[in-house]
Amino acid sequence: MNIAFLGLGNMGVAMATNLLEAGHQLTVYNRTASKAAPLEKLGATVVATPAEAVQDAAIVFSMVTDDAALEALCTGPDGLLPALPKGAVHASCSTVAPDTNRRLAEAHTEHGAHLVAAPVFGKPDAAASAKLWLIMAGDDEAKKTLRPVLEVLGQAPAQDFGTDPGAANIVKLCGNFMLGAAIEAMAEAFTLAQKSGLDRQQVYEFFTSTLFNLPIYKNYGKLVAERHYQPVGAAPAIIRKDLRLVLDEARTQTVSMPFANIIFDQLSATVAKKEEVDWAGFAERVAENAGL
Amino acid sequence: MNIAFLGLGNMGVAMATNLLEAGHQLTVYNRTASKAAPLEKLGATVVATPAEAVQDAAIVFSMVTDDAALEALCTGPDGLLPALPKGAVHASCSTVAPDTNRRLAEAHTEHGAHLVAAPVFGKPDAAASAKLWLIMAGDDEAKKTLRPVLEVLGQAPAQDFGTDPGAANIVKLCGNFMLGAAIEAMAEAFTLAQKSGLDRQQVYEFFTSTLFNLPIYKNYGKLVAERHYQPVGAAPAIIRKDLRLVLDEARTQTVSMPFANIIFDQLSATVAKKEEVDWAGFAERVAENAGL
Numbered sequence: 001m002n003i004a005f006l007g008l009g010n011m012g013v014a015m016a017t018n019l020l021e022a023g024h025q026l027t028v029y030n031r032t033a034s035k036a037a038p039l040e041k042l043g044a045t046v047v048a049t050p051a052e053a054v055q056d057a058a059i060v061f062s063m064v065t066d067d068a069a070l071e072a073l074c075t076g077p078d079g080l081l082p083a084l085p086k087g088a089v090h091a092s093c094s095t096v097a098p099d100t101n102r103r104l105a106e107a108h109t110e111h112g113a114h115l116v117a118a119p120v121f122g123k124p125d126a127a128a129s130a131k132l133w134l135i136m137a138g139d140d141e142a143k144k145t146l147r148p149v150l151e152v153l154g155q156a157p158a159q160d161f162g163t164d165p166g167a168a169n170i171v172k173l174c175g176n177f178m179l180g181a182a183i184e185a186m187a188e189a190f191t192l193a194q195k196s197g198l199d200r201q202q203v204y205e206f207f208t209s210t211l212f213n214l215p216i217y218k219n220y221g222k223l224v225a226e227r228h229y230q231p232v233g234a235a236p237a238i239i240r241k242d243l244r245l246v247l248d249e250a251r252t253q254t255v256s257m258p259f260a261n262i263i264f265d266q267l268s269a270t271v272a273k274k275e276e277v278d279w280a281g282f283a284e285r286v287a288e289n290a291g292l
Numbered sequence: 293m294n295i296a297f298l299g300l301g302n303m304g305v306a307m308a309t310n311l312l313e314a315g316h317q318l319t320v321y322n323r324t325a326s327k328a329a330p331l332e333k334l335g336a337t338v339v340a341t342p343a344e345a346v347q348d349a350a351i352v353f354s355m356v357t358d359d360a361a362l363e364a365l366c367t368g369p370d371g372l373l374p375a376l377p378k379g380a381v382h383a384s385c386s387t388v389a390p391d392t393n394r395r396l397a398e399a400h401t402e403h404g405a406h407l408v409a410a411p412v413f414g415k416p417d418a419a420a421s422a423k424l425w426l427i428m429a430g431d432d433e434a435k436k437t438l439r440p441v442l443e444v445l446g447q448a449p450a451q452d453f454g455t456d457p458g459a460a461n462i463v464k465l466c467g468n469f470m471l472g473a474a475i476e477a478m479a480e481a482f483t484l485a486q487k488s489g490l491d492r493q494q495v496y497e498f499f500t501s502t503l504f505n506l507p508i509y510k511n512y513g514k515l516v517a518e519r520h521y522q523p524v525g526a527a528p529a530i531i532r533k534d535l536r537l538v539l540d541e542a543r544t545q546t547v548s549m550p551f552a553n554i555i556f557d558q559l560s561a562t563v564a565k566k567e568e569v570d571w572a573g574f575a576e577r578v579a580e581n582a583g584l
């Protein structure tokens with residue numbers, strides 16, 4: 001199947017590689033063209049604009065940093081929308097505001113094509129080993145077309161959240177918020193234990209081999225326990241944007257989210273300090289505030 | 293082995309039953325004597341005071357509600373301490389302040405006996421099926437004596453947190469705090485999703501079968517998703533006491549714990565409203581504050 005892949009960051013390259021290895025014809029585009037080199041070696045066609053990338057595509061994937069980048073990709077100069085073949089399905093994988101995907105989905109429909117919101121859960125290493133968790137929301141026929149291709153990227157069937165494309169983004173935002181809450185909780189617990197004379201590492205190992213024996217606690221918890229936030233899976237500014245979207249939605253829907261406000265502030269401080277760490281590095285704010 | 297078991301609430305009865313079924317001779321005491329009836333049927337000797345319970349015991353277990361109840365058990369009228377045989381080991385399983393166990397451990401040592409802090413993780417159903425997670429801290433020889441008996445109650449070896457008995461209580465407090473954080477995070481996420489038009493139950497099922505596929509998220513999350521907080525595993529007042537101990541320790545050690553403050557306040561509101569629910573029922577505060 002002719003597939004276009006737009007946006008070749010850490011996540012995009014890993015996902016595009018799996019689509020190539022599943023035997024699909026891939027045309028790829030990235031704003032910084034050099035990122036496409038490894039995919040070109042695997043047989044992908046590299047082009048210079050989103051419009052060129054999608055002109056023969058049955059399915060288009062996009063995976064970019066934020067709402068502005070996604071809008072530029074779709075409706076900016078040389079954007080994909082005017083060039084998209086009728087009936088094509090655009091899997092919008094970026095973490096963006098629900099309304100951004102809703103608005104773009106309408107524009108796709110007017111054009112005779114479809115946008116399905118399909119944000120993914122997992123770090124770049126999960127993307128590389130095709131172990132993402134998948135969800136999708138949008139037009140039912142379009143989801144049917146997308147499903148077998150999307151599922152190449154995941155470890156389980158994609159969960160269907162209905163026909164409102166924004167719904168998938170809300171689920172994604174809830175997930176990143178809950179991850180942030182797990183990180184803050186570990187940071188507070190490990191810091192209290194350490195200041196009370198315990199071995200931070202032993203407390204981490206105990207909890208993540210018993211009550212909290214789960215990859216997200218093990219993986220993020222290791223960074224928090226060791227207070228060493230490398231490598232950078234996602235930068236603090238990226239996930240701060242996600243928490244901002246959580247709080248935007250909470251304000252729109254009139255929901256009080258005290259935990260989300262705290263995580264957002266921790267991420268803001270981390271971005272302000274220009275630390276080059278994984279986003280879990282916001283856990284350092286807890287250690288610092290305890291004088292560690 | 294002659295074992296005494298003091299404190300027969302939901303947890304205590306389940307733990308004592310497993311000790312009986314492992315073939316130990318059990319003498320049991322509870323302030324409200326009627327709670328001992330099922331154990332008597334299984335062969336336990338029921339006595340009227342803590343002092344009577346421990347007079348021939350090599351190992352004593354205590355599992356009571358709070359610090360005051362534990363102190364009364366040890367040093368109150370007919371308390372166990374004067375009656376405790378030399379060399380006996382008292383496994384203090386209650387969730388109490390680190391300093392309470394430290395102080396009582398010194399009193400035991402003066403008496404020629406030992407107190408080992410051995411708080412347990414798990415609800416009454418985990419206690420009944422001998423699937424608790426176990427930790428202990430205190431005198432090394434005493435822990436060696438206690439270990440094979442204690443491990444009858446658990447699903448894995450007891451993790452040793454060193455010779456300071458208070459250390460085990462700090463780990464226990466950290467664990468209850470982290471559970472509370474998981475519950476508040478789910479409450480905020482599910483409420484945001486519901487008010488954004490999603491099915492609360494579907495969001496719960498998605499997360500607890502993927503990123504958060506863990507018994508604590510599944511079990512507490514089910515209550516939060518259904519907004520039905522029965523049966524009562526632990527009452528809100530009990531866990532509010534635990535969060536109070538977390539904040540006491542945080543103040544003593546000068547640690548800023550914004551999440552812990554929020555959970556404590558949610559539990560305070562739940563206690564004030566006199567709701568007869570499981571402690572996870574504090575999640576209702578999030579739903580209420582969102583107008584649900």
